[in-house]
Amino acid sequence: MQSLNRNIKVPRMTKKSAPSRRKFLKTALAGAGAAAAVPLSVKADDYIEPSMTKPGRGFTPYGMPSGHEDVKRLLRPPGNFPGTGGSLSPLESLEGIITPSGLHYERHHNGIPDIDPKTHKFLLHGLVKTPLEFSMADLMRYPRISRIHFVECGGNSGANAGPQPPQLSAGGIHGLVSCSEWTGIELGMLLDEAGVQPEGNWIVAESADAASLSRSVPLKEAHEQGILALYQNGERLRPEQGYPMRLLMPGWEGNLQVKWLHRIKVTNGPTMTKDETSKYSQSLKDGKANQFNFIQPVKSVITRPSGTMTMNGPGYYEISGIAWSGFGKITRVEVSFDGGQTWTDAEMPGPVLSKALTRFRLPWQWDGKPVLLQSRSTDEAGHVQPTRAKWKEPYSNAQFYQYNGIQSWQVGADNTVKNIYA
Amino acid sequence: MLKPLLFVLAVTAPHFGHPADPATVKAWDMSIAPDGKTLPPGKGSVSEGLAIYTEKCVACHGVNGAGKPADQLTGGIGTLASAAPVKTVSSYWPYATTLFDYIRRAMPLTTPRTLSDHEVYALVAYILSIDGIVKKDAVMDAKSLPKVKMPNRDGFIDAYGATKR
DSSP: OOOGGGGOOOOOOOTTTSOOHHHHHHHHHHTSSOTTTOOSOOOGGGGSOGGGSSOOOOOOSSOOOOTTOOOOOEEOOOOSSTTSEEEEOOGGGOOSSOOOGGGSOEEESSOOOOOOTTTOEEEEEESBSSOEEEEHHHHTTSOOEEEEEEEEOTTTTGGGGSSSOOOOOHHHHHOSEEEEEEEEEEHHHHHHHHOBOTTOOEEEEEESSTTOOEEEEEHHHHHHHOEEEEEETTEEOOGGGTTTOEEEOTTBBGGGSOSSEEEEEEESSOOOOHHHHTSSOEEBTTSOEEEOOOBOOOEEEEEESOTTOBOOSSEEEEEEEEEEOTTSOEEEEEEESBTTSSOEEOBOOSOOOTTSOEEEEEEEEEOSSOEEEEEEEEETTOOBOOOHHHHHTTBOTTOOTTOOOOOEEEEOTTSBEEEEOO | OOOOGGGGSOOOOOOOOEEOOHHHHHHHOOOOOTTOTTOOSOEEEHHHHHHHHHHHTHHHHOGGGOOSSSOOOSOOTTOTTSSSOOOOTTTTOSOHHHHHHHHHHHOSTTSTTOSOHHHHHHHHHHHHHHTTSSOTTOEEETTTGGGOOOTTTTOEEETTOGGGO
């Protein structure tokens, strides 16, 4: 089957073809022979929007989205334990690479704590020369760095590992990933201040939430890459993302980027906490399990069009989606219209940043026939996103962590877009 | 002309941390590694654990740790290589110290940090006794707990290679 986009004619709105508003108005007012261009009977009032006839509202201390917009996080059905579970970023409604802070995905293990920065303290201890205690006021005095990185839950996209393809939106399946500009303190600076002893080779980070969530991280990478994040997209962290401070390990599994951070202990070896043994470990077919598989693998998903959307019939579409990898920059995203038989390079207009969401786009002329849409990403370490079948090969049926199989969207002649396993 | 002195002063790394005294550190540190070195004093028996479990845990974790609505704690030993693996404390968790660490920090879900160390030891003893990982007359304390060998102790592969460093 031939790739459908080979014969695309990309419509371009040029100065020549785009009617000027003035000319348009003139034609419409004249009401002469413009039936093709002006679909409805037009009154002069249509060109004076009500907002142009009276002063707008005043100022507000904190701006909110337009009341005409209804983009929200997708809440999973409440279970028996309201503080545990997650909410997902509505990827299909978002653009660019930055996730608005209020739409960043959530994964909590016992609710969102309300932490007063005036009383919050951070302890750095263990195999160090001098155990150190910091107040938030102390931490705010350190030099800062800013980085744009995604954070992704280790369980993201895991629904596609199940036996039946879930009929959900792109965000409903893959929305446990978000991307922000994070500003904070290099963890290595504080580790150096405490003075790590030679036998220290891991850390264990602990949260001040009601789960006291804790995870171990190798010291080398914690020292080189770790950030104590204080700001998200220019303002202090949202409570859901760990206010007043969280650990950021760019590209690593979300669970170990401990939110509401209040303690780091330098250790010899991993502490073997609950979340790095019983959870977030990947069961193989032979019954063994991979542990400490920290880095989120290369992934991509077409967000437009995507699951549960309705097509507008044949014609022009811009295919758009996001790609990311915990191993670095995305170097290539390909799109297939025939279930992976042929591939076409998508455009990555940029920015293309290491360990950040990367936007890809591809113009497409749909002829209205059924199409199997897929995207496949490659990162700078050379990893290529696998098919679902290839991803599942080594794993047991129970394993869903770090799922990065290619997403297949079946676009039907009836204008539906469905999640299928291909 | 006077040049601003600031430009000639070397900038040293900031040091804003305050040395923490050993008592503070000890009070904060509740992480229990497999070596059990930081396990607190205290002890608890299987029978004591059953009584506490019946009062504070059974509503979520079920009779004999059978689960529902919360995680299944027991059973599933020998199922990990099957088509329907059942991952529980008994069948999957590699270290008994993790159970102490987790119960003490996070359980019960609605009232975390309310159990005494004695109660945590007792609950660990009881949960591990259900599938015979420890005997019915076992007593868990700082010495006995790290010695417990979990059935899936050797079931994990260090995928990152980090433990070797």
